[in-house]
Amino acid sequence: MNKLEIVKVIAEESGLTQKEVTGVVDTMINTIISELKKGEEVNIAGFGKFVVKKRAARTSINPRTKQAISVPASKAPTFRAGKQFKEAVNK
Template identity: 40%
Template sequence: MNKAELITAVAERTGESKAKAGELVDAVFEVVTDALTKGDEVKLPSFGAFAVVTTAARKARNPQTNQEVIVPAGRRARFKPGKALKEALEAAKAGARASV
């Protein structure tokens, strides 16, 4: 699902116009981005949590040249799914296996 599809789905579920749904989706993205750039965690009970983690510098290999390179330390956004989301994914996986 891309952003346009997300906006369409939000508009259909809320009964709002696509323009209003687009504003809402953009606002959520902005709030989450602002919180993460401040180092805050965004917790959505049952759904999951967004957090910033610091990664250590590490060695990697350029697959084209096979040359070893150093990947610098950095900050990355991470998402950890909540219990309800995990259960929904497992149920969908089990349903897909049953239909095969």
């Protein structure tokens, strides 16, 4: 399922237009991104938590040249599923 399919389902079930739902979904996504950029966590009760995981700088090997390369520190967004969400998926 992709974003457009999610928008269609929400529009059908809520009675809102697809344009209105798209605006809400976009705002939700942008809000999550904005908060993660600030270093904040985003908790959605019963669903899960979006967090930023920090990855330390490290040395790796280029598989083609076998030379050591330096990989800089980075941040990666992650999602931790909540208990209710996990239980619903496993039913």
